[in-house]
Amino acid sequence: MSTLRILSGMAVADFRERTRRPSFIVALALVAWLAYAVAVGRISIRLGHYQGIVNSAWLGGLIAVVVSTVLGWFGFFLINNSIDLDRRAGTGEVIAATAISRTQYSFAKWLSNFAVLALLVVLLMLASVFLHWRYLRHDSIDLFALLAPLVMIDVPLLALVSACAVLFEAVRFLRGGIGNALWLIGFGMVMAVFSNLATGSRAALDPVGLALLTSSMGAAAKSAFPAYHGGWALTLEPHGHLARFQWAGVDWDAGSVMARLLWVVVALGIALLAAGFLDRFDPAAVHSRRRHDTAKRQTPTASTYDPVPGMGIEVLPPAVRQFSAGYRVIAELRLLLRGASPFWYLVALGLSVGGLFAGSPAARGIVLLLAWIWPVMIWSAMGCRETREGTREIAFSCPHPLRLQLPAQLLAGLVVAALASCGILLRLLISGDAAALAAWCTAAAFIPSLALALGVVSGTSKLFEVIYVLLCYVGPLNGVAALDFIGMRSRPDPLQWLGLSLACIAIAFFWRWRQLNR
Amino acid sequence: MRLVVDKVSKQYRKDCWGIQEVSVEFTTGVIGLLGPNGAGKSTLMRILATVTKPTSGRVLWNDVDIRSDPEALRAVLGYLPQDFGVYPHLSALEFLDYMASAKGLSRASARKRIAALLQLLNLTDAARRHLGTYSGGMRQRVGIAVALLNDPRVLIMDEPSVGLDPEERIGLRNLLSDLAADRLILLSTHVVSDVEAIASELVLVAGGRLVLKATPEELLGRTSGKVWEWTVPASELAPLRQQHLVRSAVRSAQGVRVRVIAAERPFIEAEGVEPSLEDAYLHFASGKESAASA
Numbered sequence: 001m002s003t004l005r006i007l008s009g010m011a012v013a014d015f016r017e018r019t020r021r022p023s024f025i026v027a028l029a030l031v032a033w034l035a036y037a038v039a040v041g042r043i044s045i046r047l048g049h050y051q052g053i054v055n056s057a058w059l060g061g062l063i064a065v066v067v068s069t070v071l072g073w074f075g076f077f078l079i080n081n082s083i084d085l086d087r088r089a090g091t092g093e094v095i096a097a098t099a100i101s102r103t104q105y106s107f108a109k110w111l112s113n114f115a116v117l118a119l120l121v122v123l124l125m126l127a128s129v130f131l132h133w134r135y136l137r138h139d140s141i142d143l144f145a146l147l148a149p150l151v152m153i154d155v156p157l158l159a160l161v162s163a164c165a166v167l168f169e170a171v172r173f174l175r176g177g178i179g180n181a182l183w184l185i186g187f188g189m190v191m192a193v194f195s196n197l198a199t200g201s202r203a204a205l206d207p208v209g210l211a212l213l214t215s216s217m218g219a220a221a222k223s224a225f226p227a228y229h230g231g232w233a234l235t236l237e238p239h240g241h242l243a244r245f246q247w248a249g250v251d252w253d254a255g256s257v258m259a260r261l262l263w264v265v266v267a268l269g270i271a272l273l274a275a276g277f278l279d280r281f282d283p284a285a286v287h288s289r290r291r292h293d294t295a296k297r298q299t300p301t302a303s304t305y306d307p308v309p310g311m312g313i314e315v316l317p318p319a320v321r322q323f324s325a326g327y328r329v330i331a332e333l334r335l336l337l338r339g340a341s342p343f344w345y346l347v348a349l350g351l352s353v354g355g356l357f358a359g360s361p362a363a364r365g366i367v368l369l370l371a372w373i374w375p376v377m378i379w380s381a382m383g384c385r386e387t388r389e390g391t392r393e394i395a396f397s398c399p400h401p402l403r404l405q406l407p408a409q410l411l412a413g414l415v416v417a418a419l420a421s422c423g424i425l426l427r428l429l430i431s432g433d434a435a436a437l438a439a440w441c442t443a444a445a446f447i448p449s450l451a452l453a454l455g456v457v458s459g460t461s462k463l464f465e466v467i468y469v470l471l472c473y474v475g476p477l478n479g480v481a482a483l484d485f486i487g488m489r490s491r492p493d494p495l496q497w498l499g500l501s502l503a504c505i506a507i508a509f510f511w512r513w514r515q516l517n518r
Numbered sequence: 519m520r521l522v523v524d525k526v527s528k529q530y531r532k533d534c535w536g537i538q539e540v541s542v543e544f545t546t547g548v549i550g551l552l553g554p555n556g557a558g559k560s561t562l563m564r565i566l567a568t569v570t571k572p573t574s575g576r577v578l579w580n581d582v583d584i585r586s587d588p589e590a591l592r593a594v595l596g597y598l599p600q601d602f603g604v605y606p607h608l609s610a611l612e613f614l615d616y617m618a619s620a621k622g623l624s625r626a627s628a629r630k631r632i633a634a635l636l637q638l639l640n641l642t643d644a645a646r647r648h649l650g651t652y653s654g655g656m657r658q659r660v661g662i663a664v665a666l667l668n669d670p671r672v673l674i675m676d677e678p679s680v681g682l683d684p685e686e687r688i689g690l691r692n693l694l695s696d697l698a699a700d701r702l703i704l705l706s707t708h709v710v711s712d713v714e715a716i717a718s719e720l721v722l723v724a725g726g727r728l729v730l731k732a733t734p735e736e737l738l739g740r741t742s743g744k745v746w747e748w749t750v751p752a753s754e755l756a757p758l759r760q761q762h763l764v765r766s767a768v769r770s771a772q773g774v775r776v777r778v779i780a781a782e783r784p785f786i787e788a789e790g791v792e793p794s795l796e797d798a799y800l801h802f803a804s805g806k807e808s809a810a811s812a
Contacts (some may be wrong), residue, residue: 066522136730150675199623222727263616286520301796312692312696313636313638313693313696313697314636315634315637315638316631316635316638316666316669317627317630317631317634318627318669319623319627319631319667319668320623320624320626320627321593321621321622321623321624321627321668322622322623322624323626324619324624327625328619328620329617329620331615331616331619331620332616334608334612334616335605335608335616338605338607338608339606339607340611361797367521385605388603389603389604389605389606390601390603391603391605393564393567393569393597393599393602394599394602394617394661394664394756395569395620396568396569397569397597398592398593398617398620398621398622399589399592399593399620399621399622400589400592400622404620405620456622517571518570518571
């Protein structure tokens with residue numbers, strides 16, 4: 001079988017599987033909303049007090065920036081489950097037993113990742129043509145100016161994102177929560193650094209590609225309004241009257257086209273690098289403790305059913321029913337904390353104790369933020385573990401799955417929040433800072449409530465990991481007061497966060513009730 | 519102890535029914551739920567285990583409709599699904615402890631019962647190992663232990679012998695036989711030998727509908743005189759398969775010894791033989807005889 005046939009066969013099957021999943025429908029809906037928001041002016045680009053006249057180039061540039069930001073940043077989470085799907089479905093071992101090489105497999109996964117994102121971009125291209133026809137009737141359409149930013153900026157970026165998704169799945173350390181958090185923060189930093197620092201010829205170095213657009217837009221703004229001093233923002237809020245300038249689009253010379261194509265080559269390189277980390281779904285290729293256990297599995301006495309002579313059901317003591325909330329919560333807590341490494345516990349302990357010695361509010365805020373980011377993967381299992389591990393049917397057939405199981409999970413999550421930051425809690429209690437204490441309480445309630453709601457609704461850990469890390473990044477870390485739920489830089493409104501917590505709990509209960517009544 | 523299924527249907531999508539208009543009643547003993555793959559056994563099991571709600575119809579546990587009050591049954595239920603997972607980072611001991619708390623057992627009682635179940639299922643030596651390292655058979659035994667944790671009055675097991683080796687299958691059969699005295703055990707399988715020796719009643723489901731409910735003796739009686747054996751040349755096997763329900767074909771030096779299920783002697787040389795339960799199952803599952811005529 002030719003390499004091309006192998007690659008296309010695998011990539012097409014993978015593409016079909018993933019475009020038929022609910023998450024893709026959600027992504028389609030998001031893309032439709034983005035197109036609409038751009039069309040009605042809810043999303044716009046502002047360069048200081050100036051804005052471009054809306055024409056084909058500006059519309060294309062705006063859509064390209066939106067795609068880079070949204071699909072580049074968050075599209076990663078739509079596609080970084082391709083290898084995991086093979087692992088969970090068991091098809092991975094079947095594939096591993098064929099002649100497909102690791103490189104071929106990695107490239108096929110890269111292709112299918114890229115195809116999923118590219119389909120969304122193609123739909124946006126069609127939408128942009130429609131939007132132009134609908135909202136810019138007075139202006140003749142310049143297809144090249146409209147579509148070139150999407151092709152030149154976004155296609156190489158999405159190729160890069162697709163390759164990174166394969167790499168993050170191939171490298172064991174980057175799978176799951178740690179990789180998700182690294183991507184969120186890393187991509188945000190790359191965007192911030194390049195789009196603000198890279199201008200002129202250096203703009204081509206920006207992997208995201210925004211610098212090419214914004215430096216060209218900035219040059220046009222400067223030429224029309226010499227008072228413009230740089231900077232740009234993608235805004236979701238309406239702004240007052242802005243002076244308009246004409247922008248004809250990026251001058252796509254050979255240099256800038258080559259620079260963008262270079263990122264496709266880099267993407268191929270990353271896919272090749274990822275192949276080196278693939279373990280061909282070998283269950284034995286796990287860390288040392290697991291290897292040790294697997295070896296023990298071969299012990300004949302443990303793997304065969306050799307009934308004890310003369311032993312029957314008469315040895316079974318009676319089952320005494322007596323529901324205990326404490327026993328239930330401890331069981332949930334043990335389940336949450338099992339699987340974490342000694343290193344994880346050590347860091348958690350350090351952060352928890354460290355809070356006791358954080359004197360200034362600023363230091364306290366940093367320690368609290370770290371202490372509550374560290375258990376992100378512990379909380380992210382809440383509400384979705386039953387789906388993820390396939391224990392749903394057993395759990396749902398137990399008594400009171402809604403009234404007893406869900407509150408126990410929530411309380412266990414709350415205990416984790418308290419344990420992770422007990423040093424700071426103690427310090428707040430000693431200092432008698434009632435406002436800070438109230439903020440701590442509402443934040444400690446909000447985190448597990450959010451985790452439970454997102455876990456129950458989505459059935460995956462990923463949604464909470466993404467939203468929570470983003471919330472920490474935007475709110476406490478970047479000082480957006482409305483999202484600073486821990487009160488790192490501003491005083492949060494306890495009632496607001498308490499209300500949100502209750503809303504999350506209500507959503508979790510409603511969704512679980514729906515699952516139970518299907 | 520009475521579990522009544524009254525005209526229960528489950529529709530997944532338009533034109534896609536899991537089961538349709540199934541009515542059947544269960545009391546104590548081992549009831550074997552037989553049927554080919556895709557017959558609707560698992561759908562019926564899930565409905566009885568309160569995991570899925572029927573689209574229409576009622577399920578009554580001691581006259582209480584479990585659709586409106588599932589807790590009445592959940593309190594006395596032990597359930598082993600066909601496909602189930604475990605928490606790979608927990609040991610068997612920890613997983614069973616977790617499930618005991620979910621089933622509302624007291625801590626002291628849970629400890630004693632878990633220890634005894636681990637011993638009964640010969641998992642004591644592996645009890646402290648992570649479940650992620652267990653073989654398929656061991657994991658299945660953990661599932662059986664979970665189902666038995668709360669000393670259930672109603673035990674629902676969907677394909678419990680999947681993944682078990684022959685020795686383990688015998689052990690499970692003996693265990694269920696011991697448990698059956700004062701319990702209702704509903705056992706779904708498509709392997710007749712799993713229920714042949716222990717089932718007091720058999721329920722046959724095919725195409726989402728109930729085909730029949732009978733004791734093994736009744737089933738055998740109704741298949742009596744319909745099982746034939748004779749030897750044919752190998753070249754005649756293919757045409758024979760097109761005409762009759764060939765249960766088995768064993769090659770020998772003289773030709774192929776065929777076992778055929780047919781209402782009348784299919785061939786002059788065919789000898790009538792005693793039917794087995796598997797013959798009876800195939801006879802009714804093939805749809806050649808309706809439940810009414812049975």
